[in-house]
Structures are given as C-alpha cells and as structure tokens.
Amino acid sequence: MALRGALGTDLDLLVAASADGGATWSAPAAAYPEAASDVGADQMPFVASDGAATWLLAWTSSDSLGGTIGTDPDPLVALAVDAPVCGDGVLHPLEACDDGNVAPGDGCRTDCTVERCGDAVLDPQEACDDGNADAGDGCRDDCSAELCGDGVLDPQEACDDGNLEPGDGCRDDCSAELCGDAVLDPQEACDDGNADAGDGCRGDCSAELCGDGVLDPSEACDDGNAAPGDGCDAACAIExxxxxxxxxxxxxxxxxxxxxxxxxxxxxxxxxxxxxxxxxxxxxxxxxxxxxxxxxxxxxxxxxxxxxxxxxxxxxxxxxxxxxxxxxxxxxxxxxxxxxxxxxxxxxxxxxxxxxxxxxxxxxxxxxxxxxxxx
Known part of the structure; x- marks a missing residue:
C-alpha cells in the first residue's frame, strides 16, 4: 500500500495493491457519479465512507497508470475527500448550496439542499407546497395560499374584492352576488332564482308590492298607496x-x-x-x-x-x-x-x-x- 499525502487533510491519495496479486477488487456499494470527470473516464468509480472522509475509489489496470505505482496488475487508487460540513460556507461537491448557516427559510435548508417552491417540501417561508406550479388548486406557483378575500383573483374564484363582507357584490366564498341565483344577498329584498316578473320578485330582486307606485304584471293598478276610495284598492285592484x-x-x-x-x-x-x-x-x-x-x-x-x-x-x-x-x-x-x-x-x-x-x-x-x- 502506498499513500501520498496525510489522511484527514482536504485531499488524500491512497494506492494499494490487491492482496492476491492481481485479483479483482471487491466493489463498495455506492457510486460517485462525477468520478469519471474527476479521475478519468477509463476508470471505474465507487464511493465509500468511514465517517471522517468520503473515499472516491477507482480501480484500473496497470496499463492506465503506466507502472508508476508498482508492478501489481490491478492496483486500487483511492482519492479521499474530507466529508462536507453543511453550514460552513464552503460549497462541497455533494452540496447544492451552503450559505454558512443551518437556519431554514433563507433558501438553503439545513442539509444544504435548495428550498424550492413546488418540491413538495414545506419550507418556513412557504404557506403551502403541493409539489407543482399549477394555479387553481389552492396553492399558487409562489407557494402562497389561494385565499378568498386576499384581493387576488384565483382561477377558482368568480370575484375577490379583498374582504369577506357580504352585500358588496362578492360573497365570502368569492362567488358573485347575482340577482336570480336563488341566494338571498343582503342588498336583495327577494331572489326566487329567475328574472321573470309577475311572480312576486322583480328582475332586479326588489319585491313586487302593491302600493309602491310600480305597476307589476299581477296588478291592475298601483297608485303608490294602499288607501281605498281613490280608484285603486289595497290589493291593487280597480275599485x-x-x-x-x-x-x-x-x-x-x-x-x-x-x-x-x-x-x-x-x-x-x-x-x-x-x-x-x-x-x-x-x-x-x-x-x-x-x-x-x-x-x-x-x-x-x-x-x-x-x-x-x-x-x-x-x-x-x-x-x-x-x-x-x-x-x-x-x-x-x-x-x-x-x-x-x-x-x-x-x-x-x-x-x-x-x-x-x-x-x-x-x-x-x-x-x-x-x-x-x-x-
């Protein structure tokens, strides 16, 4: 076995000959995907760890190393890199981000993965995260919640006037207050579900009342009062x-x-x-x-x-x-x-x-x- 550098430093190079004088090395289980670019495309990369460092292992034939590390036909070359520490401000190969702290909610999580809206992970600055960027499902593409009364018109809302007060044209469920929808809103005297006249409720949802001075289809007369003796009685029939x-x-x-x-x-x-x-x-x-x-x-x-x-x-x-x-x-x-x-x-x-x-x-x-x- 040969060693270049000191174990525990940022970069260690370890060269070892196989114990059987050329037999194939037993491969550790996990592969390091970037090793081909780090140590050469003609080598087979592996990843192992002893807790202190991550070992990037590559075995190769003596032809690729040109005999510079001995006469063993199948030597093992190991490149040791110190295990990354999330939050130290140093971006290691296995880290997506490192902002020098382990506080969440600043774009970089405590495991040095990036906080993204739409990844189905609820970060502190997100009101929701449903794993997509689609609108109209209760969670917007900026991970703010779609709420009735917030003044933002979402796809599932007919209106949103920034409040939950009834009687202003927009209900507290963000459906529009419409005459003829069979829902009695505060500004309506009646709502019978249609816009037909002559059924007791006018097309503007005002009540058809005898004595209001409006001649409705059901009335023979309407003189604006309910007094008898003036030609039109209290039932709006001609006297x-x-x-x-x-x-x-x-x-x-x-x-x-x-x-x-x-x-x-x-x-x-x-x-x-x-x-x-x-x-x-x-x-x-x-x-x-x-x-x-x-x-x-x-x-x-x-x-x-x-x-x-x-x-x-x-x-x-x-x-x-x-x-x-x-x-x-x-x-x-x-x-x-x-x-x-x-x-x-x-x-x-x-x-x-x-x-x-x-x-x-x-x-x-x-x-x-x-x-x-x-x-």
Whole structure:
C-alpha cells in the first residue's frame, strides 16, 4: 500500500495493491457519479465512507497508470475527500448550496439542499407546497395560499374584492352576488332564482308590492298607496264606483286623494289653477249632497257638469287635468250609468226653467244634463 499525502487533510491519495496479486477488487456499494470527470473516464468509480472522509475509489489496470505505482496488475487508487460540513460556507461537491448557516427559510435548508417552491417540501417561508406550479388548486406557483378575500383573483374564484363582507357584490366564498341565483344577498329584498316578473320578485330582486307606485304584471293598478276610495284598492285592484246616493262620497274622496298626491291639478297657472280645482270640488260636493238627499235630477246634473270638466275637450274647457283625470272621469261615467236613467242629451226647455209643459205624462220627472233623473 502506498499513500501520498496525510489522511484527514482536504485531499488524500491512497494506492494499494490487491492482496492476491492481481485479483479483482471487491466493489463498495455506492457510486460517485462525477468520478469519471474527476479521475478519468477509463476508470471505474465507487464511493465509500468511514465517517471522517468520503473515499472516491477507482480501480484500473496497470496499463492506465503506466507502472508508476508498482508492478501489481490491478492496483486500487483511492482519492479521499474530507466529508462536507453543511453550514460552513464552503460549497462541497455533494452540496447544492451552503450559505454558512443551518437556519431554514433563507433558501438553503439545513442539509444544504435548495428550498424550492413546488418540491413538495414545506419550507418556513412557504404557506403551502403541493409539489407543482399549477394555479387553481389552492396553492399558487409562489407557494402562497389561494385565499378568498386576499384581493387576488384565483382561477377558482368568480370575484375577490379583498374582504369577506357580504352585500358588496362578492360573497365570502368569492362567488358573485347575482340577482336570480336563488341566494338571498343582503342588498336583495327577494331572489326566487329567475328574472321573470309577475311572480312576486322583480328582475332586479326588489319585491313586487302593491302600493309602491310600480305597476307589476299581477296588478291592475298601483297608485303608490294602499288607501281605498281613490280608484285603486289595497290589493291593487280597480275599485268599482259607489252608486249614487248614500255612498257617493267616494268620488269626492278620490278627488281629494288625487289632488293631495299631485295626480290631479287645476288647469291654467297659479291662482287660476287653484280656483278651478275648488270649483270642481264644489260641483262634486253638490252632487254628493243632492244624491244623498234623493234629489237625483240635481245630483245627476252636477255629475254631468263634473264629467264635462274632465273630458279633455276644448269646449267647455277642462277644470282639471293630470294622470288621475281619466280615472275620475270614468268613475263619474259609471256612477251616472248606475243612477241616472235614459242617458241622452237633455231636452230643450223653451221657458228656460227646467220644466217642459208638454211632458204631461211624467209630471214628477226633472230632465238633468245627462238625461232623465227621477226623484
């Protein structure tokens, strides 16, 4: 056996002859993959270790060494390298990194392997490491966790607004708050899973309510209130007019309600408009009073005058106008239809006193403007 250098130093060269004078050496189990470039491609490399150093073993024939190490035909040449110490700041062949410490989380692990995202090893600076760089599986390609509410839109998220507060368009599971998805969000009054109207929930997820001033398919009318007597009842059905006499004050109530909500205004401007509204109200008051007193002729006549004041014709000019005018006019028509007989133009009265001296067959009838109305 021959030795060049001292054991325990950085590099030791050991040369030994085989004990049998040329028999093949028993090969240690582990191979050193870089030995071919270190000691020559025509040699067979092995790795062994005694704890103090790593022995890079290579056996060869005497021809390759040219007899420089003796006459043994199959000598053993061993190159001894001190065992690497991870954390000493010296990069040894068997180390991927050595940053001079054994602290994890700085890119070089305590075994001098590199800390990499995607290697399925969870390092201190990683929130996750699932062994791949694919997005959308809960772990991003920088090994940060894909979390709802972090302001980063991940593939599996429909939205991410940076918080977990509901009612702002993005739910706390990062699904979008949409009207018609059958999920009741804070800003929705209803959500029935569709955008159809007429089923109690509108296409904007507001509730279809009688009295909100919006005419829904299920409503015959909606005047913005639930008050009766204004032509539209609390169920948003059109109210039938009350018959003349006794209960005809509903026409006056309808007039007052329409004026109050602005749907009926006097024609003209300023004080003129107000005066015309007062005149029309007095006509309706007179009709109510006369009909309640069974003075049907006078009551029907007053109704006809009120009707002419709302017919939209230029002559005589209307006293009031607005969205409620046609509805009020229609109610007056129905009231006259129910309580005033023989609706035809009034007969001429030559004497101008409301009596026809030739109408001797009906001495107790008075001919009002809308036709014949009986006491």
């Amino acid at each position: 039938a007019p009350s018959p003349p006499g006794g209960g005809h004050g509903s026409l006056l109530d309808a007039f007052d309600a329409a004026v109050a909500d602005g749907s009926l205004v006097g024609t003209g401007r300023g004080s003129s408009a107000s005066k015309r509204l007062r005149v029309l109200r007095r006509i309706l008051e007179a009709a109510e009073r006369w009909l309640d007193d069974d003075r049907t002729a006078l009551g029907c006549g007053s109704l006809w005058v009120a009707r002419l004041a709302l017919d939209g014709a230029p002559n005589p000019p209307d006293l009031a106008t607005g969205p409620a005018a046609p509805l009020l006019a229609g109610r007056i028509d129905e009231a006259m239809e129910a309580g005033c007989r023989r609706p035809h133009p009034p007969r001429p009265h030559p004497r101008g006193d409301g009596h026809d001296p030739h109408d001797r067959d009906h001495p107790h009838e008075h001919h009002g403007p809308h036709g014949d109305c009986r006491h």
